[in-house]
Amino acid sequence: MEPSLPLEGFTVAVTADRRSEEQKLMLTRLGIDVFHAPTIKTIPVGDDDRLRALTEEVIARPPDFLVANTGLGIRSWFGLASSWGLDQALRNALSSARIAARGPKAAGAIGIAGLDLWWRAKSERLATVGDRLAEEGVAGKRVALQLHGDGRQELTAQLQEQGAEVIEIPVYRWVVPEDDGPVQRLITLCSEGAIDAVTFTAAPAVRNLIEMAELTGRARQLLRALNGGILVACVGPVCSAAALDEGITDPVTPEHWRLGSLVRLVSEELAARRRQLGAVDGQLVLQGSVLRGAAIEAVRLSSRERVILACLAERPGAAVGRHVLMRRAWDERDVDPHALEAVIGRLRAKLGEHSGLIETVHRRGYRLSTAG
Incomplete structure (x- = not known):
């Protein structure tokens, strides 16, 4: 896939209130889905x-x-x-x-x-x-x-x-927004693996997000998600320092501390996260929640489907245990193994003629075929 393709399928959470419309416009022009959850109000x-x-x-x-x-x-x-x-x-x-x-x-x-x-x-x-x-x-x-x-x-x-x-x-x-509904929904989406990146343009926006998660007892869960693969992008070093202070381990900051540079950094980082999957007649590409290829129309995946497919794509050809997949997709200890089987079945159905890409490893789990 050419890097100039739109970033359809990736979802970015915008936490700003000021200039949020400008940021959202720049992101959506790249094909990115935007979830607006302001954690700060001026x-x-x-x-x-x-x-x-x-x-x-x-x-x-x-x-x-x-x-x-x-x-x-x-x-x-x-x-x-x-x-x-x-x-x-x-x-x-x-x-x-x-x-x-x-x-x-x-x-x-x-x-x-x-x-x-x-x-x-x-x-x-x-x-x-x-x-x-x-x-x-x-x-x-x-x-x-x-x-x-x-x-x-x-x-x-x-x-x-x-x-x-x-x-x-x-x-x-x-101040903290009076309506915390969007922020609480953001916390849930992060934990479910439905968010690819979160942007911050002010240090208090970072602190407010963690504080609002603490109020509902979900701060640890949120930090685990933010440090587990979500791109955390901060507009400048002051904002980034606040993220580190709050327990976010690897925030990124653009070279030039401007909104346009922040959006450009996010787009470059997300483009680098496209995952190519081996296929018989060409390449399939997983980008966020969308699976696309030259021979198939774009297919939208659920959050658990995308988490499981991405987990398999991290090590093509290697068996991934069922317990690993369930922990990544559900973040719970007690999950019915049949729930995983159901998700794998839906993934294979969406892959259509390429359903054989997901192979069952007897008594162990699943793997992504490397067949070309």
Whole structure:
């Protein structure tokens, strides 16, 4: 099969709320099925009196430094300031500050606001900004810190320990979605082997998923699935670090920490997971839940059928024990062996004239024929 074929049959779970439609569109254009289960929700502060008061304080007492954390935060802050008639006053107050941006999006928002950038962290880590400010010296200085929505603000304490006066600017909050139905369904689909990849575009999205699994007693089950073959793709190193902290052993991150690069990495990784099965008159290809070939129409497999066929395809020609197949497909200790036989029967029926690819190994299990 040519790698340019669409990725029909693969399913990717998208956990983002912001820009999720853009991500879904890019994935579906590749033939990928998308399951949207947002594990995070962005709540703007809106016309909160506290934010307006903080803005007026910044205008009255301009800071020596401004830490631009996120593009969304800077854009939203200036948008709200404009609605209050304070945008020009805020721009004037910040014009003399040394402005450090965590990454290119925040830097771009600073430029759009009509301000000059002093320094940008190439690592896109907030801790790197803190290190740069420490080198510059912040003792006795006033630092305005535009917060992300996580609530974990280690930089504030770090700057205060160095003698800085920190004014925190909260523009939005990240919360767990009120409706956890899609997330709970995602956990089930991961455990059933129906998900090929999960994407994360924010560290809290990873933490929220594990937390929501813990609430229903399924965190261990979910982690076993995520570490058992599902591709976990994180948009950048901060997100990836959160995944590692939560027990996800092998998250992948694109070289360029952008949404388009994330989707491209996912598509490349999934394309590499196509499995070719030996056939008498050509090649059959298993990609996710679809079995396709030159001589047959695409056949859609159930989650257990695809798990069992993929397990057999891992070692063509080698016998795979019934207990191994049952553990992989059911994730349970007590499974009726006849259930496995029924799935094998349905697989053979879907293979049609190629049903002989799945051979029974007497008293042991099954194997995938290597006959060409």
